[in-house]
Amino acid sequence: MSKLFRAVILGPPGSGKGTISERVASSFGLKHLSSGDFLRENIAAKTEAGVLAETYIENGALVPDHVMTRLMLPRVEEMTRHSWLLDGFPRTLAQAKALNSTCELDIVISLNIPLETLKERLRHRWIHPASGRVYNMCFNPPRVQGMDDISGEPLIQHEDDKPEALVARLRHYKDVAKPVIDLYRAKGILHMFSDTETDRIWPYISSLLSTKIPTDLGDAQRATTH
Ligand SMILES: Nc1ncnc2c1ncn2[C@@H]1O[C@H](COP(=O)(O)OP(=O)(O)OP(=O)(O)O)[C@@H](O)[C@H]1O
Numbered sequence: 705m706s707k708l709f710r711a712v713i714l715g716p717p718g719s720g721k722g723t724i725s726e727r728v729a730s731s732f733g734l735k736h737l738s739s740g741d742f743l744r745e746n747i748a749a750k751t752e753a754g755v756l757a758e759t760y761i762e763n764g765a766l767v768p769d770h771v772m773t774r775l776m777l778p779r780v781e782e783m784t785r786h787s788w789l790l791d792g793f794p795r796t797l798a799q800a801k802a803l804n805s806t807c808e809l810d811i812v813i814s815l816n817i818p819l820e821t822l823k824e825r826l827r828h829r830w831i832h833p834a835s836g837r838v839y840n841m842c843f844n845p846p847r848v849q850g851m852d853d854i855s856g857e858p859l860i861q862h863e864d865d866k867p868e869a870l871v872a873r874l875r876h877y878k879d880v881a882k883p884v885i886d887l888y889r890a891k892g893i894l895h896m897f898s899d900t901e902t903d904r905i906w907p908y909i910s911s912l913l914s915t916k917i918p919t920d921l922g923d924a925q926r927a928t929t930h
Pocket residue numbers: 715716717718719721722739740741743760761764765766767768772792793794795796799
């Protein structure tokens with residue numbers, strides 16, 4: 705069997721992690737594992753971890769490391785036959801160390817997007833809460849204003865995407881993410897991308913992954929996932 709490929713995508717809220725992860729998943733056949741989606745599934749299913757996490761998320765706080773690692777590591781460990789891209793985890797140094805002890809990463813993609821761009825994007829971000837589908841009223845608007853394309857249900861805006869909450873949230877992200885980025889830089893697997901537009905970053909990420917991912921992997925995995 706060809707070697708599996710394991711990647712992490714890092715970046716502040718609104719940097720395009722979800723958007724780029726979807727492109728990586730469909731172009732290279734990697735599984736997109738999103739901590740936010742996984743948390744929402746657990747909250748909806750009222751699992752023990754979901755119940756624990758809910759209050760933190762409602763208050764705009766990070767879920768404690770021990771809850772996150774208990775939730776995410778088994779999910780990562782069971783992916784023994786698939787290549788994957790982790791989005792939203794690890795978020796702290798403790799989570800990054802826990803992930804290190806579970807698996808070896810091939811690359812870490814880090815998105816470096818100017819603050820003004822992030823503020824502008826998140827101001828226009830609307831979400832379908834049940835699925836986590838994300839829209840942007842300028843970049844990828846829904847087909848019908850205010851409604852999810854698939855379910856037709858109403859879209860909402862996160863309280864913490866509103867301008868008042870944003871600046872503090874972005875500052876907090878920077879403090880927490882810096883040691884994680886430093887760790888991956890020291891390991892020599894960090895690739896940083898800076899721009900204001902996902903469409904300009906994407907060709908660079910795509911060509912980087914084309915050089916790193918074994919050529920037969922994309923086809924083999926696509927054949928098993930679709
Ligand atoms: N690795 C993590 N560690 C701690 N809390 C997490 C983690 N991942 C997600 N969360 C919690 O779940 C919430 C939703 O996560 P999600 O990644 O979907 O959205 P977000 O914080 O708005 O980030 P982004 O805007 O980057 O997508 C976060 O605000 C946080 O409370």
